Amino acid sequence: MKTLYFDHCASTPPYEQVVRTVGELMNLHYANSGAIHRAGAEAMKLVERAHASVAAACGAKPEEVVFTSGGTESNNLAIKGTILASSRRGTKHMITTSIEHSSVHGVAKQLERMGVEVTFVRPDASGRVSAEDIAAALRPETVLVSVMHVNNETGAIQPIREIGRLLSVYPQTRFHVDGVQAVGKLELDWASSGVDLYSASSHKFRGPKGAGFLLVREGVRLEPLLAGGGQEDGVRSGTHNVPGIVGTAQALRLATETREERAAKMHGLRRMLIGLLQDMPELVLNAAGDESVSAPHVVNVSYPGMRPEVLVHMLEKHGILVSTQSACSSKSLKPSRVLLAMGLDEARASGSIRISFGDEHTEEDIRLLAERLRLAISKLKPLERS
Amino acid sequence: MIYDLVVVRLGEVTIKGRNRSRFEGMMLARIRQALAAVEGLEYERTYGRIYIRLNGVRFEEVEEPLKDVFGIHSFSPAVRSGHDLEEVRAAALTLMNGLEPVPQTFKVTVRRAWKGYPHDSQEMNHLVGAHVLRNTPALKVDVHHPDAELKVDIQQEGVYLSCAVVPGAGGFPLGMNGKAMLLLSGGIDSPVAGWMAMRKGLEIEAVHFHSYPFTSQQATDKVITLTQRLAHYGGRIKLHLVPFTELQTRMVQSGHEHLIITLMRRTMLRIAQRLAERSGALAIVTGDSLGQVASQTLGSMNVIGRTIELPLLRPLVMMDKREIIRISERIGTYETSILPFEDCCTLFVPKSPATNPNLRIVEKVEAGIGAELEKLIEEAVQGTETMILTTEGRADRAAAAAASAEPSDEDRWF
Numbered sequence: 001m002k003t004l005y006f007d008h009c010a011s012t013p014p015y016e017q018v019v020r021t022v023g024e025l026m027n028l029h030y031a032n033s034g035a036i037h038r039a040g041a042e043a044m045k046l047v048e049r050a051h052a053s054v055a056a057a058c059g060a061k062p063e064e065v066v067f068t069s070g071g072t073e074s075n076n077l078a079i080k081g082t083i084l085a086s087s088r089r090g091t092k093h094m095i096t097t098s099i100e101h102s103s104v105h106g107v108a109k110q111l112e113r114m115g116v117e118v119t120f121v122r123p124d125a126s127g128r129v130s131a132e133d134i135a136a137a138l139r140p141e142t143v144l145v146s147v148m149h150v151n152n153e154t155g156a157i158q159p160i161r162e163i164g165r166l167l168s169v170y171p172q173t174r175f176h177v178d179g180v181q182a183v184g185k186l187e188l189d190w191a192s193s194g195v196d197l198y199s200a201s202s203h204k205f206r207g208p209k210g211a212g213f214l215l216v217r218e219g220v221r222l223e224p225l226l227a228g229g230g231q232e233d234g235v236r237s238g239t240h241n242v243p244g245i246v247g248t249a250q251a252l253r254l255a256t257e258t259r260e261e262r263a264a265k266m267h268g269l270r271r272m273l274i275g276l277l278q279d280m281p282e283l284v285l286n287a288a289g290d291e292s293v294s295a296p297h298v299v300n301v302s303y304p305g306m307r308p309e310v311l312v313h314m315l316e317k318h319g320i321l322v323s324t325q326s327a328c329s330s331k332s333l334k335p336s337r338v339l340l341a342m343g344l345d346e347a348r349a350s351g352s353i354r355i356s357f358g359d360e361h362t363e364e365d366i367r368l369l370a371e372r373l374r375l376a377i378s379k380l381k382p383l384e385r386s
Numbered sequence: 387m388i389y390d391l392v393v394v395r396l397g398e399v400t401i402k403g404r405n406r407s408r409f410e411g412m413m414l415a416r417i418r419q420a421l422a423a424v425e426g427l428e429y430e431r432t433y434g435r436i437y438i439r440l441n442g443v444r445f446e447e448v449e450e451p452l453k454d455v456f457g458i459h460s461f462s463p464a465v466r467s468g469h470d471l472e473e474v475r476a477a478a479l480t481l482m483n484g485l486e487p488v489p490q491t492f493k494v495t496v497r498r499a500w501k502g503y504p505h506d507s508q509e510m511n512h513l514v515g516a517h518v519l520r521n522t523p524a525l526k527v528d529v530h531h532p533d534a535e536l537k538v539d540i541q542q543e544g545v546y547l548s549c550a551v552v553p554g555a556g557g558f559p560l561g562m563n564g565k566a567m568l569l570l571s572g573g574i575d576s577p578v579a580g581w582m583a584m585r586k587g588l589e590i591e592a593v594h595f596h597s598y599p600f601t602s603q604q605a606t607d608k609v610i611t612l613t614q615r616l617a618h619y620g621g622r623i624k625l626h627l628v629p630f631t632e633l634q635t636r637m638v639q640s641g642h643e644h645l646i647i648t649l650m651r652r653t654m655l656r657i658a659q660r661l662a663e664r665s666g667a668l669a670i671v672t673g674d675s676l677g678q679v680a681s682q683t684l685g686s687m688n689v690i691g692r693t694i695e696l697p698l699l700r701p702l703v704m705m706d707k708r709e710i711i712r713i714s715e716r717i718g719t720y721e722t723s724i725l726p727f728e729d730c731c732t733l734f735v736p737k738s739p740a741t742n743p744n745l746r747i748v749e750k751v752e753a754g755i756g757a758e759l760e761k762l763i764e765e766a767v768q769g770t771e772t773m774i775l776t777t778e779g780r781a782d783r784a785a786a787a788a789a790s791a792e793p794s795d796e797d798r799w800f
Binding site: 021024025028036038041045046049050053246249250253 | 604607800
């Protein structure tokens with residue numbers, strides 16, 4: 001039986017080219033990019049070219065790209081780095097949402113314990129926060145607003161552009177966007193976005209793990225979280241992960257060049273899947289908005305009355321790999337924080353699975369997925385608890 | 387606002403009587419080159435001006451590249467109208483209504499270059515101004531300090547109306563005034579000197595002296611990056627990389643520590659002069675600024691400059707460091723210039739270099755090195771590596787790489 005991997009929100013299969021690139025670079029360019037000898041200089045040149053390449057893909061300047069170890073680090077650096085660099089005396093205030101990934105939500109909680117005041121803005125029932133609610137939460141002491149671009153459980157697109165426009169008249173307030181689920185799927189118009197900081201993780205767009213980047217708008221100062229050799233303009237010390245960095249640049253270029261046709265194809269698959277799911281009365285779709293407000297690669301669905309991991313394991317027996325909630329929080333048995341925040345009841349919030357797909361999938365795969373899902377439900381149906 | 391064309395006013399070239407046509411031709415070529423990436427433009431040459439027909443291209447797309455073209459005095463986005471008065475008036479009104487920010491006051495300036503036009507400039511001024519006033523109630527006339535100046539330019543082929551004037555880079559079209567060698571160290575000054583020389587219409591070839599292992603590959607890379615940036619203004623630039631290690635170590639051993647810089651600078655000029663002869667260049671350009679360092683005092687300049695016969699051009703000689711830095715930021719060389727790689731002049735700097743070297747002693751020391759000096763200079767010239775750079779990188783290599791179908795490792799990885 002063919003195994004179908006439907007967990008692209010958690011991680012994606014890397015491009016073959018990227019796998020080759022990373023391998024070759026590990027073989028050929030192992031020198032430390034900080035060394036002054038020829039081999040070091042060559043490694044450094046590759047890092048510089050990667051800066052230029054990522055910048056070109058995002059419409060940013062090369063010096064606005066800071067390579068990191070991935071999404072979690074980018075988010076930590078953006079948020080803590082901003083709070084620590086803020087010269088504001090007295091209370092510092094931060095606005096975020098109650099649907100952020102744990103690498104933003106957890107940081108906000110951590111900062112709260114350290115004395116930073118945090119407002120968690122709640123989304124509406126469709127899983128989107130509103131720019132008006134963000135505006136209403138603004139205070140004179142607001143140092144940072146952090147809102148994700150695409151939610152990792154529901155795929156709901158947040159109104160980044162509106163919030164960016166809104167914040168453009170508050171030069172003291174930085175705007176961070178966790179773009180981990182959006183890069184390579186949605187267009188980012190960095191130059192006119194009004195966003196100051198944008199996080200990305202390579203393995204979410206078919207790049208290598210342990211690599212990612214943070215876009216930092218020119219003139220925005222961050223206190224580094226890692227002190228050391230002063231790499232990446234002193235913002236992110238640590239020996240450059242040359243294979244990871246170059247692999248990131250290559251994967252991003254491949255993803256960006258083909259973004260529109262890939263997004264169109266994934267939207268097609270998503271429409272098809274949603275249509276098929278509507279024929280399964282046991283399941284309820286969560287935050288399945290139209291294409292203007294939903295990312296093309298995620299469908300979130302609940303089986304009220306069924307523990308989601310049971311469904312996940314049952315599907316796995318039939319060769320389908322999906323996740324409960326987000327991969328990072330799926331081991332906890334608690335209901336989804338994101339779905340609860342949307343106002344869904346406990347049964348729905350506790351029973352959700354996330355189906356996320358990518359470039360390798362075809363309509364045939366979606367048909368197979370629906371078929372096996374139907375089979376799994378029929379086996380589980382007698383065990384439903386009300 | 388949709389503009390029909392850009393009126394480009396040529397700078398100093400208009401003063402040159404008989405050669406004018408050649409200069410205008412060169413200007414046209416330079417402008418075409420600078421706008422090569424923008425599709426759909428059409429060009430037209432008239433006396434002292436070049437018209438760029440936009441054909442739907444946004445003015446903003448040509449504005450930035452045009453600012454960097456030498457020989458342009460100024461340029462304006464304009465609309466073109468026929469000679470009919472009503473047509474001119476309607477165009478004037480559209481143009482005025484499209485301005486942002488909305489002006490409170492304005493004035494009309496009419497230039498009747500075509501004397502066959504039925505209304506003279508005074509009359510036209512009134513005819514157009516009154517029409518705009520009548521139809522724009524909030525607008526007032528202010529002839530002294532208007533928010534907007536509506537220029538109406540009556541030519542035989544049509545009437546051009548424009549409001550905004552963007553200052554150009556000035557100077558002469560590149561190459562119009564011949565060729566010079568530029569000593570390019572990698573610091574802040576020499577790229578600025580190169581840019582100023584280019585603005586004055588000089589084609590330049592850059593000369594860089596490297597002293598591996600006393601200087602690093604990064605120092606040379608830095609100079610390559612700087613040359614690429616200068617190539618933004620000049621299309622392509624030759625860079626000569628001169629091996630200087632032997633000469634430098636020989637001079638360090640001459641036993642006259644405080645004269646090392648003087649001796650080195652003289653030797654560099656001599657090598658540059660040889661290269662100039664080879665390239666047909668008629669001057670050497672340096673980034674010297676009076677009094678800035680020991681080798682740039684008047685006494686040093688005197689002793690150093692005497693070593694060659696070609697004119698030594700020092701565009702920065704009377705400028706303050708601050709002004710130089712401002713230009714280097716504007717032309718995009720500053721960020722590279724401040725990278726911390728040492729060039730061969732900053733190594734072996736004596737504790738107290740001579741600020742007023744004695745010519746006779748310097749000549750004596752050189753004589754003491756004797757025939758060996760000449761031999762080492764000749765070897766340095768022979769060992770010089772030359773590359774042709776564009777903003778994209780090495781033009782000579784690119785051609786070779788394109789010829790071989792195999793992509794390089796590096797390109798495969800990105």
